[in-house]
Amino acid sequence: MKQAVFTLLALVFTVWAGVVSAQATWVQVEAQPSLAGAQDRVRAYGERLKDVNGFRLSSGWYAIALGPYDEQGAIARLQFLRSQRAIPPDSFLVDTSAYSQQFWPIGANALNTLVIQQPVFGQNEQTASIEPQPEVPVEPVVPVVVVEPEPPEETHREAIRSESSLNRQERADLQIALQWFGFYDGAIDAAFGRGTRSSMSEYQEAKEYDPTGVLTTRQRAELLDNYREVLASLGLGLVRDDVAGIEVEMPLAMVGHERYDPPFAHYTSKNDSDVKVLLISQTGDEATLLGLYDIMQTLEIVPLDGERRRGNDSFTLTGENAQISSYTYAILTGGAVKGFTLIWPVGDDPRREVALKAMRDSFKAIEGAVLPDAYGDGALEQSIDLISGLQIRRPQLSRTGFYIDGRGNVLTTSDAVQNCGRITLDETYDTRVVASDAALGLALLQPTTALAPVNFARFMAGIPRLQSEVAVSGYSFEGMLSAPTLTFGTLADLRGLRGEEQLKRLALAASPGDAGGPVFDTTGSVLGMLLPTKEIDGKRLPEDVSFATDAVAIAEFLSNAGYTPAASDGNRSLSPEDLTLLAAEMTVLVSCWE
Numbered sequence: 065m066k067q068a069v070f071t072l073l074a075l076v077f078t079v080w081a082g083v084v085s086a087q088a089t090w091v092q093v094e095a096q097p098s099l100a101g102a103q104d105r106v107r108a109y110g111e112r113l114k115d116v117n118g119f120r121l122s123s124g125w126y127a128i129a130l131g132p133y134d135e136q137g138a139i140a141r142l143q144f145l146r147s148q149r150a151i152p153p154d155s156f157l158v159d160t161s162a163y164s165q166q167f168w169p170i171g172a173n174a175l176n177t178l179v180i181q182q183p184v185f186g187q188n189e190q191t192a193s194i195e196p197q198p199e200v201p202v203e204p205v206v207p208v209v210v211v212e213p214e215p216p217e218e219t220h221r222e223a224i225r226s227e228s229s230l231n232r233q234e235r236a237d238l239q240i241a242l243q244w245f246g247f248y249d250g251a252i253d254a255a256f257g258r259g260t261r262s263s264m265s266e267y268q269e270a271k272e273y274d275p276t277g278v279l280t281t282r283q284r285a286e287l288l289d290n291y292r293e294v295l296a297s298l299g300l301g302l303v304r305d306d307v308a309g310i311e312v313e314m315p316l317a318m319v320g321h322e323r324y325d326p327p328f329a330h331y332t333s334k335n336d337s338d339v340k341v342l343l344i345s346q347t348g349d350e351a352t353l354l355g356l357y358d359i360m361q362t363l364e365i366v367p368l369d370g371e372r373r374r375g376n377d378s379f380t381l382t383g384e385n386a387q388i389s390s391y392t393y394a395i396l397t398g399g400a401v402k403g404f405t406l407i408w409p410v411g412d413d414p415r416r417e418v419a420l421k422a423m424r425d426s427f428k429a430i431e432g433a434v435l436p437d438a439y440g441d442g443a444l445e446q447s448i449d450l451i452s453g454l455q456i457r458r459p460q461l462s463r464t465g466f467y468i469d470g471r472g473n474v475l476t477t478s479d480a481v482q483n484c485g486r487i488t489l490d491e492t493y494d495t496r497v498v499a500s501d502a503a504l505g506l507a508l509l510q511p512t513t514a515l516a517p518v519n520f521a522r523f524m525a526g527i528p529r530l531q532s533e534v535a536v537s538g539y540s541f542e543g544m545l546s547a548p549t550l551t552f553g554t555l556a557d558l559r560g561l562r563g564e565e566q567l568k569r570l571a572l573a574a575s576p577g578d579a580g581g582p583v584f585d586t587t588g589s590v591l592g593m594l595l596p597t598k599e600i601d602g603k604r605l606p607e608d609v610s611f612a613t614d615a616v617a618i619a620e621f622l623s624n625a626g627y628t629p630a631a632s633d634g635n636r637s638l639s640p641e642d643l644t645l646l647a648a649e650m651t652v653l654v655s656c657w658e
Contacts, residue, residue, distance in 0.1 A: 088132035088160045091142045093151045095125045098293035102126030106168045118168030218280040226281045241291035300422050305329055308345035309433030313426035315419045326435050344394050344403035345435035353396045363454050365390050365407050402429040459655035462542035464581035467650045472515025476580035476654045478507040479596050484656035491655050499625035504613050505595045506621050519649035521582055522632035523615040524589040528555055533586055536594050537647035538578030548651040550644055566617035568592050570610040583612045587634030588646050591615050
């Protein structure tokens with residue numbers, strides 16, 4: 065009897081040892097937070113490699129694994145594929161206990177199949193470098209593929225019952241996900257009221273489900289998986305920048321630190337995201353904050369269209385154009401100005417809103433740490449068009465204009481105001497075109513806010529003397545200099561080259577930026593407005609030939625627009641200094657913006 069028992073125990077031990085030696089080992093190459101993402105990746109691996117499987121992990125993520133192999137075969141497979149760079153370098157070995165339900169290949173159940181003793185290599189894989197493992201003879205077994213049927217969808221009553229078991233955070237997460245996909249616009253209060261129910265119905269209709277207003281367990285999982293996939297694409301993570309003295313959550317899958325260029329820490333785009341983040345850090349007081357408020361609005365990263373809010377200790381700037389949307393927040397705290405700017409490409413508003421909310425909610429100024437005024441290599445790149453490495457907003461075109469009355473109305477060339485999204489005076493005051501005549505080359509601008517110029521044009525009532533001295537006041541360098549310059553010449557003819565009565569020909573070498581400027585005689589009377597230099601019949605004119613629309617044509621144009629031009633009573637010549645002062649008081653820079 066004892067002999068029989070010992071024989072039985074030996075047999076059991078032998079079988080158990082064989083099972084242990086055949087324990088399945090897998091090469092895990094990747095894990096994804098969502099089923100959809102994992103399915104895309106497992107298909108990609110399956111096109112290149114053999115023995116590709118997908119399993120759900122206990123954490124809720126989804127694993128992509130190769131196998132099953134015995135331990136030696138798995139080690140050989142891992143080493144070979146790493147050497148070929150066919151799998152990520154951080155791939156590792158796991159046993160079957162790490163996995164639960166299989167989702168790939170569809171209908172397979174490799175967790176219950178016989179362990180593969182030798183790794184199977186694809187057509188493009190080399191096997192010479194891997195020493196073959198000794199084959200372990202096993203009895204041929206026909207694997208049984210167990211296809212687990214998909215559970216039936218819950219009934220409405222079952223959905224209500226499963227929903228009732230959700231805790232507050234889980235209910236809030238559903239509202240957040242519904243809000244993300246544009247179905248819900250109410251408060252995130254974890255209360256499933258009329259608004260939430262309506263958004264659930266809309267979601268179900270969009271997915272072609274029965275619009276009951278109560279999501280089933282499967283529908284909730286689908287919604288949250290899709291939302292988590294989006295969050296994973298942002299890579300939100302907390303950044304502590306001890307140089308700038310700021311802690312904030314950022315979309316780290318889209319930006320990375322590049323450089324310091326006081327008062328900014330630059331986090332530039334990566335993975336072709338076109339997303340950028342600036343951390344603002346500067347020692348200062350309220351005056352520093354307000355100065356930064358003004359400076360930021362001159363930068364291209366802060367488009368003109370958007371809300372501006374400014375207080376005594378903080379400000380917010382938003383802006384959007386056809387390419388980007390940006391958000392800037394700054395606050396005065398602990399003797400320093402701290403803040404951030406998020407720049408995001410247009411057309412991706414939902415993800416931007418998630419990233420922006422995370423940045424606003426997590427932003428924290430670290431006391432005692434502030435970016436020094438001189439730090440890094442930013443000072444090496446200097447340009448009149450750059451501030452701390454950021455491009456200053458520049459107009460498409462800048463020309464000259466001059467005030468025609470004490471209310472700030474301006475006469476300029478019509479060429480300067482064509483196809484403009486915005487027209488400004490001195491790059492500060494917005495205007496609108498109230499009259500234009502392309503034939504005469506004239507345009508009349510009216511400022512949107514009341515202006516009170518120091519001086520304005522008074523037009524010559526008589527006929528100017530031929531060959532008399534004239535001067536044009538204009539922004540020859542298109543705003544590079546802060547004041548207009550005078551260019552002197554003579555009145556060469558009272559008509560144009562073809563006898564045009566409304567033109568005056570000048571012997572004067574003007575620059576393109578001077579166009580639209582007033583033409584003075586020696587008394588300071590305005591005898592015309594300088595026109596842009598153009599070719600005539602395809603012929604380029606000499607550099608010292610310019611044309612002006614005369615005062616008579618200007619007066620008629622202004623009268624038709626409802627304005628009465630002032631007549632000059634000048635009867636004595638002015639010194640060049642006095643003429644320069646008079647010109648500066650009435651001449652203004654006209655800029656055309658996108």
